[in-house]
Amino acid sequence: MVEYIDFFNVYIMGSIEMLFQFYFFAKILKKKVKLPFYFLFAVCAVFVTDFVSVGTIIGFGALVLLLTVCGTLFCHADFKSSLLYATLMTEIMLLCYGIVKSLMGLFCSLMTAAFHDTVGIVIMLVSEAASLVLTGFCYYMVYRYFSFYTAAEMQQMFLVFIPILMIFIMSEYINSIEFQFEIIKSEGPTGYLFNHWQLFTMHLLGIASLFCILFAYKKLLQSFRLSTELSLLEQEELSLNQYVEEAKARYDETKSFRHDIRNHIAVVKKLLQTGKLEQAVSYIEDMDDIAEKMSFPCSTNNPVVDILVGNKMGIAKSMGISVNCSLLLPYPCGLRDIDICIVLSNALDNAIRACKSMEAGAEKYIYVSGRIQGDFLMIEIENSCQGKGMFKKGTGLSNVKAVVEKYGGAMSIETQGNKFVLHVLLVIPQHPEVIPQQMD
Numbered sequence: 001m002v003e004y005i006d007f008f009n010v011y012i013m014g015s016i017e018m019l020f021q022f023y024f025f026a027k028i029l030k031k032k033v034k035l036p037f038y039f040l041f042a043v044c045a046v047f048v049t050d051f052v053s054v055g056t057i058i059g060f061g062a063l064v065l066l067l068t069v070c071g072t073l074f075c076h077a078d079f080k081s082s083l084l085y086a087t088l089m090t091e092i093m094l095l096c097y098g099i100v101k102s103l104m105g106l107f108c109s110l111m112t113a114a115f116h117d118t119v120g121i122v123i124m125l126v127s128e129a130a131s132l133v134l135t136g137f138c139y140y141m142v143y144r145y146f147s148f149y150t151a152a153e154m155q156q157m158f159l160v161f162i163p164i165l166m167i168f169i170m171s172e173y174i175n176s177i178e179f180q181f182e183i184i185k186s187e188g189p190t191g192y193l194f195n196h197w198q199l200f201t202m203h204l205l206g207i208a209s210l211f212c213i214l215f216a217y218k219k220l221l222q223s224f225r226l227s228t229e230l231s232l233l234e235q236e237e238l239s240l241n242q243y244v245e246e247a248k249a250r251y252d253e254t255k256s257f258r259h260d261i262r263n264h265i266a267v268v269k270k271l272l273q274t275g276k277l278e279q280a281v282s283y284i285e286d287m288d289d290i291a292e293k294m295s296f297p298c299s300t301n302n303p304v305v306d307i308l309v310g311n312k313m314g315i316a317k318s319m320g321i322s323v324n325c326s327l328l329l330p331y332p333c334g335l336r337d338i339d340i341c342i343v344l345s346n347a348l349d350n351a352i353r354a355c356k357s358m359e360a361g362a363e364k365y366i367y368v369s370g371r372i373q374g375d376f377l378m379i380e381i382e383n384s385c386q387g388k389g390m391f392k393k394g395t396g397l398s399n400v401k402a403v404v405e406k407y408g409g410a411m412s413i414e415t416q417g418n419k420f421v422l423h424v425l426l427v428i429p430q431h432p433e434v435i436p437q438q439m440d
Contacts, residue, residue, distance in 0.1 A: 011046055013128050018045040020132060021089060024139035025067060028085050028147045031075035041070045054094065060168060064090050084157060085147075088210075089139065091168045095207040096135040098171060100127055102200035138207065146214045149221070160213050171206050237338065298325040298368075304337040305329060305344065309368065312348040321355045322365040327379070330372060334428040339403045343379065344368075346396035347422050351383035354420060358386050362418075372428070376409075379424040386418070400424065 022041045026033045048066055052059040064086045071082030104127045149157060264287055271280035298309040305327070313323045329340070348366065355364040363384055370379035397413075400422075404411045407426045414421040 011050075014046045014049060015042045017093075017128075017132065018042040018049075020136065021045075021093060021139075022067070022070065024136070024143060025071060025085060025089055026075055028089070028139070028143045029071060029075050029077045029081060030147070031071075031077055033074050037070070037074040041066070041074070044070075054090070057169070060090060060094070084161060085142075087161065087164055088142065091164055091210065092138045092142070092207065093135050094168065095171060095203050095210070096138060097131045098203035099200060099207065100131040100134060102197075102203060103130075106197065106200065138211075141211065142214070146218060157217060160217050163213050164210065167206050167209055171203060241338070298327070300325070300327045300329045302329040302331045302333070302337070302340070305340055308341050308344055309348070312345065312352065313366075316348075316352050316355070316366055319352070319356060320364060321352070322363075323367075324365075325368045327368050327370040328372070329370070329377070333372060333377065335377060335407065335426060339406065339426075340377075342403050343400050343424055343426075344381075346399050347379075347381040347424070350396050350422075351381055351420075354383055354385040358384060375428045377426040377428060379426075380421060381424075382419065382421045384418055385415075385420045397422075 019038055019042045022033075022038055022045075044066055045063060048062050049059065052062055054060055054063050064083070067086035067090065068079065068082045071077045071086060072079050075082070104123060108123065264283075268280050268283055271277075271283060298306055298313055300306055300309065309325055309327065313325060316323050348368070351366045355366065358364055365382075365384050367382045368380075369382075370377065372378075397411075401411055404424060404426065407429065409424065409426040411425070412423045414423065
């Protein structure tokens, strides 16, 4: 009977545990694995754990190595991510089993020997089921809150690798010295270095410490992201303020030119009346050069937007990108100039970047259109792109979304083949002074 129980406990329950672990391992890595690979891993893992105990350093390392190799070969994940999550999941499994084992030991210590023999198999099954449930819950928490990291963030996540190993070493050291102390018999009854409550508390604190480390790392990453985005926004606002200053300077030049236009006309008229035709033509050409310098490549009726769009369109043209702008804005229009510029600058930067990444010879274009309709400003930026696989939502569109939310508007993205279209709708406030001066 004992042999059957050992076979069931080692091979049957062991296979279920390993299938369970590999399933969540693949989900955390966000990879799909074919069904035969699950059974192949389970068989290999059972033989490894049967040969060497996972509770030892060698056994722990062997299971982590097996899980890492399978993650690399079967899940096609990178080695570092596989190694980190394999270590994390194996440690979670051991701590969860330690928690349940301590509780079951406490429960069994309260029963009589006869009753203990009667329900021993039931207790074993309940213990295994409880361990799977607790382990599955912890795996789900890791998948839900601590698995969505970029490649760069995964590199930094190895900062938590040493604390994870430290928790494992301490928990296994406590288990080993407890086991050694139990088998030492003195003249009196067998002693215990730790009672079951203490072991339960130690394992519980171990799993809690593990998640505290992961939570602290996640908050640290969020802080880094916010700091980076804030720095980008500050740089963007600085550049946009430069556009505003340039627009004001051009407006002053235009105002001065208009003020002097009558004097210029009088001079040309006098030259023509006196028969000095060449001098008159030369003077008119000079006036035309001055007017050309003050003109904008794209006329939207908003001098700040004219400067910005003209600058971006000039960059696009220099790259061989076909551009067209049919954006009309009254000035002022109730929206802050810098907010309109944030939307357009980020959208146009993304469009230029998408066109630049296209293959040589492909059609490259950027079309900007928009108008005021009632209390709404509607903007549409359409550009060519490599395809859907090239689209990545980054800080640029996040900045656009922040402005859209600030004005209670809406933003939508449309992709069709090699065409990318960004639609932005902003609600023009009836009282512009209530709009906050900084983005939330």
